[in-house]
Amino acid sequence: MRLPGxxxxxxxxxxxxxxxxxxxxxxxxxxxxxxxxxxxxxRSLGGHVSTPDETLWTVRSRPLHGPAAIDVxxxxxxxxxxxxxxxxxxxxxxxxxxxxxxKRPIAPLVNGLxxxxxxxxxxxxxxxxxxxxxxxTVPGGEVTxxxxxxxxxxxxxxxxxxxxAHGVVVRHEGPPVPSAPHLRMTVQMLRxxxxxxxxxxxxxxxxxPGRLKGRGWNVEPxxxxxxxxxxxxxxxxxxxxxxxxxxxxxxxxxxxxxxxTTMGGEATLHADGLxxxxxxxxxxxxxxxxxxxxxxxxLAALAAVADSPSRLTGIAHIRTHETDRITALSRELxxxxxxxTELPDGLEIRPRPLTGAAFDTYDDHRMxxxxxVIGLVVPGVRLSDVACTSKTLPQFPTLWSDMVxxxxx
Numbered sequence: 112m113r114l115p116g117x118x119x120x121x122x123x124x125x126x127x128x129x130x131x132x133x134x135x136x137x138x139x140x141x142x143x144x145x146x147x148x149x150x151x152x153x154r155s156l157g158g159h160v161s162t163p164d165e166t167l168w169t170v171r172s173r174p175l176h177g178p179a180a181i182d183v184x185x186x187x188x189x190x191x192x193x194x195x196x197x198x199x200x201x202x203x204x205x206x207x208x209x210x211x212x213x214k215r216p217i218a219p220l221v222n223g224l225x226x227x228x229x230x231x232x233x234x235x236x237x238x239x240x241x242x243x244x245x246x247x248t249v250p251g252g253e254v255t256x257x258x259x260x261x262x263x264x265x266x267x268x269x270x271x272x273x274x275x276a277h278g279v280v281v282r283h284e285g286p287p288v289p290s291a292p293h294l295r296m297t298v299q300m301l302r303x304x305x306x307x308x309x310x311x312x313x314x315x316x317x318x319x320p321g322r323l324k325g326r327g328w329n330v331e332p333x334x335x336x337x338x339x340x341x342x343x344x345x346x347x348x349x350x351x352x353x354x355x356x357x358x359x360x361x362x363x364x365x366x367x368x369x370x371x372t373t374m375g376g377e378a379t380l381h382a383d384g385l386x387x388x389x390x391x392x393x394x395x396x397x398x399x400x401x402x403x404x405x406x407x408x409x410l411a412a413l414a415a416v417a418d419s420p421s422r423l424t425g426i427a428h429i430r431t432h433e434t435d436r437i438t439a440l441s442r443e444l445x446x447x448x449x450x451x452t453e454l455p456d457g458l459e460i461r462p463r464p465l466t467g468a469a470f471d472t473y474d475d476h477r478m479x480x481x482x483x484v485i486g487l488v489v490p491g492v493r494l495s496d497v498a499c500t501s502k503t504l505p506q507f508p509t510l511w512s513d514m515v516x517x518x519x520x
Contacts, residue, residue: 112340112514113354115165116141116330117362118503119293120300122188124328125149126196126270127304128170129158133325137168140330144502145186152193155179156200172325177202177245185209185433185474185502190239191220191263195271198229200245207240211474216431217241219256219264226254227268227279251275251320257285260428265316266297272318273306283314289401289428292363299361300328331357334364336504338409339480340514341367341387345376346416346488348391351514356385363403370398370406374413393417400457401425404432407458408481411440414460415449416488424457433502434473440481443470447489467491476502483511 121140126149128135140146142165150160150168156179159171177200183189190212197204207213218237225231228250233241251272258264265281265288272279288294298316301308304326307319337353344351357365358380368378371387375394379386395417400407404426414421429436441453446468450461467490470482479500486492500507 112337112351112510114332114336114340115139115143115504115506117333118143118145118188118336119296119362120328120330121146122149122192123266123270123297123300124330125153125160125170126192127300127323128325128328129153129156129160129172129175130196130199130271130274131172131304131323131325133172135170135325136327137170138327138329139166140168141333141503143505144184145188148182148184148186148189149193152181152183152189155181156197156204170325175200175245177204179204181206183208183212183239185212187215187261187263187432190215190217191261191267192270194220194224194231194241194243195229195249195267197243198224198245198249199247199271199274201247203242203244205240205242209474211434213239214431216260219258219260220267223254223256223264223268223281227251227275249275251277251279253280253282255282255284258283258288259286260289260431262288262290262294265294269297269301269308269316269318273301273321273323275320278318278320280315280317287401288314289404289425290363291402292361296361331355331360331362333503334360334362334367335405337364338367338406339484340510341371341376341385342409342413342484343487343514344387345371345374345389345393345413346391346484348389350386350388352384352386354384356380364406366403367406370396370410373398374417395419395421395462397422399425404429405477407436408440408477409484411444411458411460412481412484415444415447415462415465415485417462420459420461422457422459424454427456433475434478436475436477439471439473439475439478443478443482446470447485447492465489467493469493469495471495472497472499474499476500476504476507479507487515
C-alpha cells in the first residue's frame with residue numbers, strides 16, 4: 112500500500128514555507144481536504160502556493176495581508192497554526208469553519224496570542240468565529256498556557272515566532288501535553304528551516320527572532336494513515352507492506368510497529384518499507400495512548416475483535432477532535448455487540464461476538480477507518496459515510512477496495 116504524504120508534515124511545511132524568504136518545495140505532500148484548506152488559507156493571506164499535482168508543490172513567500180476570510184473546515188492544523196501567521200499580516204483576518212469546529216477548543220491559543228500583543232475578537236467562550244487584527248508585527252515575549260487539551264496550542268505559537276519582534280518563550284502549566292511527538296516534529300522542522308529553538312527544559316519552548324530560509328521538504332508517508340491497512344493484516348491473517356517507511360521519524364504513527372506486535376502481529380522494517388503480518392488472531396491491548404491519540408479508533412476496532420480485554424487510556428483529549436471519539440467509539444462498537452465501558456480518559460473493551468449494523472462515522476475519517484477494519488471480519492457492517500475520509504486520505508475507498516480485491520473494482 113503506497114500511501115500519500117504525512118498530513119502533519121505537509122501542514123507544517125506549508126506554514127513554514129509561507130513565512131520563509133525565497134521559494135520552497137514540498138515533495139510528495141498530502142493532497143486532502145485539510146491540506147487544501149491550509150493552502151487556500153495561505154493564498155487568501157497573499158501567499159503564492161502552487162499545488163498542481165501530488166508530486167511537487169511550490170510556495171513562494173510574499174507579504175501577507177488582509178482582509179481575508181479563512182475556512183478552517185474541521186482542520187485543527189488550520190484552526191491553530193494560522194492565527195499567529197495572520198497576526199503577522201496587515202489587516203483583519205477572519206476564521207470560521209464547519210459547525211462542529213466551533214466546539215473545538217482554542218482559548219489557550221487565543222489567550223496566548225493576546226498575551227504576546229495580538230488583538231483578537233472571538234465569539235463567546237473564545238471560540239469561532241474569530242477575527243485576528245494583524246498589524247504586520249507581533250511584539251512576542253513570554254507567555255504561559257495550559258496545553259493539556261492539544262499540543263497544537265504550543266505548535267501554533269512556535270511556528271510563526273521567528274517573525275515576532277522578541278521571538279517567544281512558551282511555558283506549559285497543567286496536566287501533561289498530549290501528542291508530544293507532534294511537538295517534536297514542530298521543533299525539528301523549525302530548526303530545519305533555520306530557526307533557533309531551545310526545548311531543553313521540560314514544558315518550555317523558546318524560539319529566537321530571525322529569518323527562515325526557503326528549502327525543499329521531503330514529506331514522509333503518513334504513518335498514522337497506514338493504521339487501518341496494517342490492522343487489516345492482523346484481522347485477516349494476511350500481510351501488508353507500506354513502502355518508504357522511515358527508519359527514524361518524529362511521526363507518532365511509528366508506534367504502530369510496537370502496538371501491532373503486542374496485539375499479535377509481526378512487524379518487519381526492511382529496505383523497502385514496513386511489512387506487518389497477522390495470523391487472524393488478535394490479542395487485547397492495555398496501553399497509554401496519550402502520545403498517539405489519533406490511532407485510538409483503529410486500535411479500538413482491533414480490540415473489539417480480540418481474544419482478550421483491552422484498556423486504552425490517556426486519551427481524554429480526543430473528546431475534542433473531529434468528534435468526541437471516546438463516546439462515538441463506545442456507542443458504535445456497542446451497537447455491533449462489543450462490551451464497552453467509557454472512561455473519563457479512555458475505553459475498556461471486552462470482546463463479544465459481533466454482528467453487522469450501521470456504523471455512524473460522525474463526519475470523522477478515523478471512525479470510518481475503524482469500521483472498515485471490523486467490516487473485514489464481521490459481515491454486514493455498513494458505514495454511514497465513507498466520504499469523510501477525504502479529510503486526510505481522499506483515495507481511501509479506492510485503496511481499501513484494491514487491497515481487499517487484489518486490485519479489482
